[in-house]
Amino acid sequence: MATVSLKNVKKRFGSTEVIHGVSADIADGEFIVIVGPSGCGKSTLLRMVAGLETVSEGVVEIDGARVNEKEPMDRDIAMVFQNYALYPHMSVRQNMAYSLKIAGLAKSEIDRKVGEAARLLQLEPYLDRKPKQLSGGQRQRVAMGRAIVREPSVFLFDEPLSNLDAKLRVQMRLEIRQLQAKLGVTALYVTHDQVEAMTMADRMIVMNEGRAEQIGTPLEVYEKPATLFAAQFIGSPAMNVVSGTLEGGQAVLPGGARIACCTAHEGPAAIGIRPEDTHADADGALEMAVDIAEPLGATTLLHGTLYGTEVAFTASLPGVHRMEAGTVLRLAVAPAAIHLFDPETGRRIG
Amino acid sequence: MEKRVTFKGWLLPLALVFPQAFISAVFFFYPAGQAVWQSMFIPDPFGLSSQFVGLGNFEYLFSDPYYRSSFVTTAVFSTLVTVVSMVPALFLAVLADRLVKGAGTYRTLLIWPYAVAPAVAGVLWMFMFNTRVGVVSWYLGQLGYTWNHVLDPNEAMGLVVVASAWGRISYNFLFFYAALQAVPRSLIEAAAIDGARFWRRFFTIVLPMLSPTTFFLLVVNIVYAFFETFGVIHTITSGGPQQATTILVYKVYADGFVGQDLGSSAAQSVVLLVVVGALTVIQFRFIERRVHY
Numbered sequence: 001m002a003t004v005s006l007k008n009v010k011k012r013f014g015s016t017e018v019i020h021g022v023s024a025d026i027a028d029g030e031f032i033v034i035v036g037p038s039g040c041g042k043s044t045l046l047r048m049v050a051g052l053e054t055v056s057e058g059v060v061e062i063d064g065a066r067v068n069e070k071e072p073m074d075r076d077i078a079m080v081f082q083n084y085a086l087y088p089h090m091s092v093r094q095n096m097a098y099s100l101k102i103a104g105l106a107k108s109e110i111d112r113k114v115g116e117a118a119r120l121l122q123l124e125p126y127l128d129r130k131p132k133q134l135s136g137g138q139r140q141r142v143a144m145g146r147a148i149v150r151e152p153s154v155f156l157f158d159e160p161l162s163n164l165d166a167k168l169r170v171q172m173r174l175e176i177r178q179l180q181a182k183l184g185v186t187a188l189y190v191t192h193d194q195v196e197a198m199t200m201a202d203r204m205i206v207m208n209e210g211r212a213e214q215i216g217t218p219l220e221v222y223e224k225p226a227t228l229f230a231a232q233f234i235g236s237p238a239m240n241v242v243s244g245t246l247e248g249g250q251a252v253l254p255g256g257a258r259i260a261c262c263t264a265h266e267g268p269a270a271i272g273i274r275p276e277d278t279h280a281d282a283d284g285a286l287e288m289a290v291d292i293a294e295p296l297g298a299t300t301l302l303h304g305t306l307y308g309t310e311v312a313f314t315a316s317l318p319g320v321h322r323m324e325a326g327t328v329l330r331l332a333v334a335p336a337a338i339h340l341f342d343p344e345t346g347r348r349i350g
Numbered sequence: 351m352e353k354r355v356t357f358k359g360w361l362l363p364l365a366l367v368f369p370q371a372f373i374s375a376v377f378f379f380y381p382a383g384q385a386v387w388q389s390m391f392i393p394d395p396f397g398l399s400s401q402f403v404g405l406g407n408f409e410y411l412f413s414d415p416y417y418r419s420s421f422v423t424t425a426v427f428s429t430l431v432t433v434v435s436m437v438p439a440l441f442l443a444v445l446a447d448r449l450v451k452g453a454g455t456y457r458t459l460l461i462w463p464y465a466v467a468p469a470v471a472g473v474l475w476m477f478m479f480n481t482r483v484g485v486v487s488w489y490l491g492q493l494g495y496t497w498n499h500v501l502d503p504n505e506a507m508g509l510v511v512v513a514s515a516w517g518r519i520s521y522n523f524l525f526f527y528a529a530l531q532a533v534p535r536s537l538i539e540a541a542a543i544d545g546a547r548f549w550r551r552f553f554t555i556v557l558p559m560l561s562p563t564t565f566f567l568l569v570v571n572i573v574y575a576f577f578e579t580f581g582v583i584h585t586i587t588s589g590g591p592q593q594a595t596t597i598l599v600y601k602v603y604a605d606g607f608v609g610q611d612l613g614s615s616a617a618q619s620v621v622l623l624v625v626v627g628a629l630t631v632i633q634f635r636f637i638e639r640r641v642h643y
Contacts, residue, residue, distance in 0.1 A: 052539050073545040085536035089558040098554075099544035150544070 002063035002076065002153035002186055003028050004049065009058035011044050011210075018044060019210045021058065026188070031180055033189045035197035036207035037233070042190045043158055045207070049188060050079050050156050062154060078147035079156040082163065084139045086131040086146075092118075093127040096145045117145040120179070137168045144179065155180065157189040161196065173200060194234050198222070206230045228346035231272050231339055237301060242311050243343060244271045251338055255309045259285045261338040263350035270346070272339035275301065275316035284332030288313050293323040302329070382623065388616035400613075407617035416593060417601065417618070424597040427511060428575035435515035435571055436564075439522030444552065446523075447530040457527065464520035468578060472585030475513035499587065503594030506587045510595050513586060514579040522567050529563035530556070569633040576625070598622055 004026040011019040019041045026032050034042045047053040049060055051072035060067050067075050087095050093114055100110045118124045121141040131139055140160060147155060160176070161169045177200050180187045191197055197204045198218045206213045206221060206229070214226040218234075225231035231239050244251055246265050250258045253271060276299075278286065287307035294301040300321040306313050307328055315331055323329075340350040357363045389407050391400040411417050446456050466474070478486045479499060487497035499505040533556055541551045557564075577599050583589060589596035589604055596604065599622065606615025 050539075050543065052542070072539070072543045073547075077543065079540070079543050081536045081540060083534065083536055085534065085540040087537065087541075087555060087558075089561075098541070098546075102545040102550065146540075146544070 003061075004154055004186060004188065005059075005061045005064075006045075006049075007059040007061070009045070009048060009060060010056050011041070011048060011053065012056040017056075017210065019048075022205075022207075022210075022212045023058075024205055024212065024215055026186060029184045029186055031177065031187045031189065031200060031202045033191060033197040033201035033204040034207060035191055035194060035201075035204055035233070038192055040207045041210040042192075042207045046079075046156055046158055046188055046190045049154070050077055051075050076153045077156055078150050078152040078154075079158065080140075080143045080147055080160045082159040084131070084143040084160075084163075086139060086142055088131055091128050091130055092123060092134070092142050092145075095131070095142055096149050099146070099150050113149045114145075117148045120148070121145050136164050137172060140164065140172055144176070148179075148183070153186065155185050155187040157187065159191055160189075161191070162193070169196075176200070194236065198234065206233060208233070224348070225272075225339060226348050228270055228272070228341045231341070231348075235274055237275050237314050237316065239272045239274045239339070240313050241270050241272045241341075242306065242313070244269060246340065251340065253286070253306060254311045255287065255306045257285050257287065257306070259333055259335070259338060261335045261340065261350070263340055265340065265349050268343050269349065270341040270343045272341060273333055274337065274339075275314045277337035278315040278317070278331040278333050280317055280329060281332035282330055284330040286313075286331040286333060288315060288329050288331055290323050290327045290329055291325050293321060295320050295322070385616045385619040385623070388612055389620045390613075392613045395610075397612075403613070407613045408621075411614060411617050411621070416596075420593070420596050420598055420601050423507075423593070423595065424576065427507065427579075427595070427597050428572050430507075430511040431514045431518070431575035431579065432568060432571040434511055435518035436522050436567055439519045440526050440560075440564075442519070443523050443526035443530055444556075446527055460523050461520045463517045464524075466517055467581070468514070468517065469581035469585055471517050472513055472582035475509060475516070475582075476586045479509055501591055503591055506591055506595050510579070510583050510586055514575065514582045518571060518574060522571065525563055525567055526560065529560050533559045565636055566633075569629065569636075573626070573629055576622075576629075598625075 006022055006024045008021045008023050009019060010017060010021050022045060024032075034045060036042045044053060048055050049062075051067065051070060055068045062075055062077070087098065090098065096114045096117060097110050100113060105113075114127075115124075118127055121144060123138070123141055123145055126134060126138060126142075131142065134142065143160070157176070161172055164172060173196060176189075189196075189200060201218050203215060203217050204221060205215050208227075208229045213233075214221055214230040216224075216226075221230055221234050225234065225239075228241065232241060242253055244253045246252070246261075246263060246267060246269050247258075248266075249260065249263065251261050251269070251271050252258050288302070288304050289307045290302050290304040292303045294303070297320070299316050299318055302315045302317065302321070302323065304313060304315075305311055315329070339348065341347065342349050390402060390404055392403050392407070393400040442460055446453060446460065449456060463471075476484075478484050479497060481487055481498050481500055484497075490497045497505060499509045537555055537559070538551060541555045546554060576597070579597070580599055580603065583595055583597065583600050584603075587595045589600045598618065602615050602618045602622065605611045605618065609615075
């Protein structure tokens with residue numbers, strides 16, 4: 001059990017800076033998901049916490065103690081790798097016992113701990129198999145088992161589910177979350193999948209190009225994205241962002257639609273509207289020309305443009321709607337569902 | 351899907367196969383056949399006639415203590431050459447693999463010895479250890495050790511082993527280095543997090559991952575020591591002293607071309623042929639069973 005804190009952590013490879021100063025305080029037992037597109041530096045950040053990459057600047061603390069110069073083995077952490085990194089020549093039992101053997105534990109103690117972890121992960125029937133004789137999900141469990149037996153203070157996950165099929169991913173997502181809650185261990189979990197981030201995180205760190213765009217609970221990030229990037233990265237289908245202007249407390253969209261919103265700002269702005277925040281309304285302020293309707297069963301996605309413009313727009317309406325291409329639809333948006341961003345900096349302004 | 355090329359006539363395929371078949375026939379099947387044939391005859395001292403003796407040459411061979419001791423010499427020699435060429439190669443590869451800067455330079459330098467022909471390497475070592483003018487033997491003399499591989503069988507064996515293994519280190523280094531680079535980084539990292547320090551990681555994770563390469567090199571080096579070290583032995587010791595460095599392949603030459611006993615020499619070739627065959631079978635059996643995890 002431990003806290004983790006990052007203080008203005010930077011990483012440079014040669015003269016290229018890839019992480020430009022990330023700060024975060026992670027509470028004991030918290031499940032933190034670091035999410036972002038590939039190449040945003042999320043794995044590098046995790047590897048710095050693990051001690052597999054050196055920290056170029058700033059401080060990484062685990063349980064209040066600076067660990068920058070500590071070896072991975074001395075940081076009291078365990079890590080689950082994307083490719084699981086199971087030792088292929090060892091059986092499941094040996095894989096899990098490896099760290100305990102190195103730590104010099106007695107044989108009976110090792111057997112007890114491995115047995116316990118195996119029971120917890122339902123791996124008992126497979127203890128004497130080699131990793132190549134296991135399915136993807138089982139390998140994943142062994143990797144977790146190997147991490148659990150060490151009883152670390154911090155669990156690190158580097159995209160652990162990305163090699164699994166969609167169905168198994170949903171199941172493992174739940175299992176990892178339950179396991180973490182049961183053990184009460186602080187966890188850092190890296191993923192590029194925003195659904196994983198939304199469903200698993202206590203809080204998430206949204207990363208883009210080496211910067212933490214926003215740190216907050218999934219709902220905070222969804223409801224009040226701090227930047228344009230966070231707004232478009234979280235949420236599916238992605239938020240509509242159109243450039244418009246703010247005039248006297250109204251947002252003016254391309255095509256001339258005016259939507260009331262509560263802001264004192266004036267001038268150009270990036271206006272964000274989530275597809276699911278629109279609803280069909282004959283008196284609505286928005287007019288949309290539909291190109292394609294995608295019925296998903298519970299909802300229907302409508303792709304098209306704002307009427308009279310070339311600006312792409314997506315709406316999501318509950319229920320099944322069949323629509324010809326070219327249909328013009330009036331939509332209403334609640335003032336509270338309008339997200340406003342500075343077009344220069346991408347920061348939220350209202 | 352296997353792609354099959356079909357030919358319309360017989361002429362083109364035959365023409366394509368011919369060069370390979372011709373070379374194999376002239377340089378392999380014909381001499382091998384000749385060896386088997388000759389191994390059943392004893393020629394007269396002037397080579398004018400020969401007498402059929404069946405397996406007599408083989409009977410004579412295996413009752414010859416010199417021949418049997420040559421088997422032991424070969425076993426000792428090839429074991430030593432294999433160990434002396436593989437262990438330092440692995441060590442050097444591990445060091446080169448850890449390098450961040452200048453890896454390319456070290457790699458190139460370490461591969462150079464492989465470009466030196468065995469006979470030339472033999473001459474080089476012979477000069478260095480020459481009992482009268484050799485640099486190394488002079489220094490050894492200064493240290494109070496009298497080096498004389500012309501008289502001392504152990505020193506002779508040591509010298510031919512080192513001379514044979516020297517160039518081979520480069521070859522083995524290359525394979526080990528490539529294999530080390532192929533070990534997934536995450537495995538090493540996982541082991542590091544699990545608390546294993548460098549040498550522990552090496553022996554428990556890296557070495558087992560190298561096992562297919564190690565086994566391949568083991569077989570290849572044994573075959574090398576059996577057959578390709580002729581040049582080194584010929585230039586340095588010529589099989590002496592008292593046949594202490596006469597390995598099987600050298601004895602084929604010594605008995606056949608120096609001793610002019612063509613029948614026995616042919617019989618020895620046949621025995622060697624069987625040994626090569628056995629080694630090859632072992633190699634394929636094992637490697638196929640051991641294809642990467």
